[in-house]
Amino acid sequence: MEINILEQIVIPIIKMLFIVHLLVIGVMVMIWSERRVSGWIQDRLGPNRVGPQGLLQPIADGIKFLFKEDLIPNHVDKPLYVLAPAMLLIPAMIAVAVVPFGDTITIEGLDNPISLQIADINIGILYILAITSLGVYGVVIGAWASNNKYSLLGGLRSSAQMISYELTLGLAIIGVLMLSESLSLRVIAKEQGSYPWNWNFLIHFPAFLAFTTAMFAETNRLPFDLAEAEQELVAGYHTEYSSMKFAIFFMAEYMNMIVGSAVVVTLFLGGWHFFGLETMGGPIWSGVISFAIFFIKTGIFLFVFIWVRWTLPRFRYDQLMNFGWKFLLPVALTSIVVTGTLWVVVTENKLLWIGIGNTVAAFIVVSIVAGMLAMDNNSKAAAQDTSAAPLRGLEAIE
Amino acid sequence: MNPELIVFIIFGAVSIIGAIAVISFRHPIYSALSLIVTFFSQAGLFVLLGAHFVAAVQVIVYAGAIMVLFLFVIMLLNLGTLSAKGALTGKLKGVAIILGILLAVEGVYIAVRALNKTEVGSAEAADAAAALKDSPIDTYRIGELLFSDYLLPFEVTSLILLAALIGVIVLVKRDKQPEN
Numbered sequence: 001m002e003i004n005i006l007e008q009i010v011i012p013i014i015k016m017l018f019i020v021h022l023l024v025i026g027v028m029v030m031i032w033s034e035r036r037v038s039g040w041i042q043d044r045l046g047p048n049r050v051g052p053q054g055l056l057q058p059i060a061d062g063i064k065f066l067f068k069e070d071l072i073p074n075h076v077d078k079p080l081y082v083l084a085p086a087m088l089l090i091p092a093m094i095a096v097a098v099v100p101f102g103d104t105i106t107i108e109g110l111d112n113p114i115s116l117q118i119a120d121i122n123i124g125i126l127y128i129l130a131i132t133s134l135g136v137y138g139v140v141i142g143a144w145a146s147n148n149k150y151s152l153l154g155g156l157r158s159s160a161q162m163i164s165y166e167l168t169l170g171l172a173i174i175g176v177l178m179l180s181e182s183l184s185l186r187v188i189a190k191e192q193g194s195y196p197w198n199w200n201f202l203i204h205f206p207a208f209l210a211f212t213t214a215m216f217a218e219t220n221r222l223p224f225d226l227a228e229a230e231q232e233l234v235a236g237y238h239t240e241y242s243s244m245k246f247a248i249f250f251m252a253e254y255m256n257m258i259v260g261s262a263v264v265v266t267l268f269l270g271g272w273h274f275f276g277l278e279t280m281g282g283p284i285w286s287g288v289i290s291f292a293i294f295f296i297k298t299g300i301f302l303f304v305f306i307w308v309r310w311t312l313p314r315f316r317y318d319q320l321m322n323f324g325w326k327f328l329l330p331v332a333l334t335s336i337v338v339t340g341t342l343w344v345v346v347t348e349n350k351l352l353w354i355g356i357g358n359t360v361a362a363f364i365v366v367s368i369v370a371g372m373l374a375m376d377n378n379s380k381a382a383a384q385d386t387s388a389a390p391l392r393g394l395e396a397i398e
Numbered sequence: 399m400n401p402e403l404i405v406f407i408i409f410g411a412v413s414i415i416g417a418i419a420v421i422s423f424r425h426p427i428y429s430a431l432s433l434i435v436t437f438f439s440q441a442g443l444f445v446l447l448g449a450h451f452v453a454a455v456q457v458i459v460y461a462g463a464i465m466v467l468f469l470f471v472i473m474l475l476n477l478g479t480l481s482a483k484g485a486l487t488g489k490l491k492g493v494a495i496i497l498g499i500l501l502a503v504e505g506v507y508i509a510v511r512a513l514n515k516t517e518v519g520s521a522e523a524a525d526a527a528a529a530l531k532d533s534p535i536d537t538y539r540i541g542e543l544l545f546s547d548y549l550l551p552f553e554v555t556s557l558i559l560l561a562a563l564i565g566v567i568v569l570v571k572r573d574k575q576p577e578n
Contacts, residue, residue, distance in 0.1 A: 126454035133462030159470045
């Protein structure tokens with residue numbers, strides 16, 4: 001077997017370095033924009049002193065984290081305590097390997113065009129699901145190793161939440177996979193074509209909402225950040241962590257957000273396509289333009305992440321479980337049944353009918369579930385009314 | 399040495415060390431983590447065989463879901479370190495020895511049969527490996543097989559899962575009945 005050093009070794013290494021650095025810089029930009037956007041949303045300034053518009057603030061923060069004392073409390077389980085931040089960061093970093101961040105760049109003199117993706121494996125989306133499902137161990141192990149009740153509560157909540165929302169995450173994409181007939185993220189992005197009305201977010205609108213919501217839950221962002229609920233658990237699973245270890249937890253969270261946004265863009269928002277703009281500009285520039293389109297789309301979605309965080313309050317634990325199991329899961333299951341059925345039954349305008357069918361079916365399912373919950377609540381309230389009277393009396397005595 | 403063999407040795411060694419660690423650690427959390435390491439390196443072995451889909455499912459189902467549940471239960475019950483003597487005493491020890499010997503015999507039998515059937519490194523084994531690699535879209539084949547040759551087992555499995563699901567709901571609901 002002949003190995004072409006330039007094409008099989010040098011170019012992949014360049015791609016990997018590029019993506020990893022982009023991720024790390026993206027984390028810094030995200031931290032900055034989170035603080036500035038939250039300031040904007042809350043009608044205040046946010047950090048604006050270090051560098052122009054406060055852009056160098058993350059670097060100042062990073063230096064501060066690096067030079068702080070690396071404290072390891074005496075009561076922790078040392079090996080696991082040290083291991084936990086890495087167990088969270090590494091899955092966040094390697095998940096990006098299968099995300100196609102652009103079309104191909106053709107350079108004369110090379111045998112094959114360079115595809116803007118580190119590895120196009122044929123189980124791409126399953127790889128993403130597998131790797132992100134490993135991220136929870138960082139949280140759980142960090143929480144347990146801290147030997148702190150608040151941390152442990154955070155870890156327990158996180159693991160229960162992950163198990164519940166991972167199901168939705170997996171089921172919501174099955175409709176997409178049926179239409180693209182492939183698990184490779186590049187093929188899924190390509191199948192959607194250039195125009196927004198062919199993209200999956202319209203065809204699978206309920207699944208898109210379910211997937212996005214589950215993605216928020218997987219990244220532990222508000223309104224799903226019960227694992228670190230500041231008002232209840234001090235800082236949740238990372239209470240006992242300080243200096244760079246704490247910073248690594250934060251970096252992992254932002255990396256998860258970036259990867260999550262990139263996956264949503266690939267699966268539902270047409271990847272690097274935008275009205276045929278990606279095909280203009282010749283063999284080299286079309287690749288660059290497609291990358292820019294993907295980059296901008298991911299950035300817009302990341303803004304939505306921040307926007308939601310500073311808009312919605314946190315779920316209560318029972319609300320979280322109810323929402324995941326009674327709303328998101330049925331919606332995701334319906335999308336599978338409807339997409340599969342319509343794919344076989346309908347002969348003309350398949351995509352249009354699947355899109356309409358999905359939305360209508362999801363609406364019906366949500367109404368049924370909401371109606372059942374309302375009836376359940378009514379009967380519970382009726383039961384409570386009879387038993388509440390003596391309790392009220394007790395309160396009066398106290 | 400070809401690179402695949404090196405990767406195989408790494409994954410194989412890690413999975414054996416992990417498996418030994420599962421039964422050697424005294425603390426259940428460490429055992430559970432070792433089991434995750436074993437599952438993960440087994441997924442690596444599946445990738446080497448060209449079975450990408452099985453590898454992904456191995457990580458999603460075992461390392462990603464079942465072991466999270468294990469850890470959840472261990473943490474929830476706050477299981478402490480096992481005592482040095484362990485829980486195997488009396489009759490249990492005898493049963494364990496018998497089962498262990500049976501398992502060892504099975505292992506040796508399978509190894510001998512596999513060795514006889516296809517010599518390691520023989521042309522036949524190389525052909526089989528090459529055939530696996532030439533058809534990388536194994537998800538199609540798994541789907542086809544599940545819905546044609548193995549349709550009955552597939553449906554029976556789903557029924558078993560449904561029964562388990564209903565069983566859990568019945569068990570949980572029973573406690574919530576009003577006590578009159």
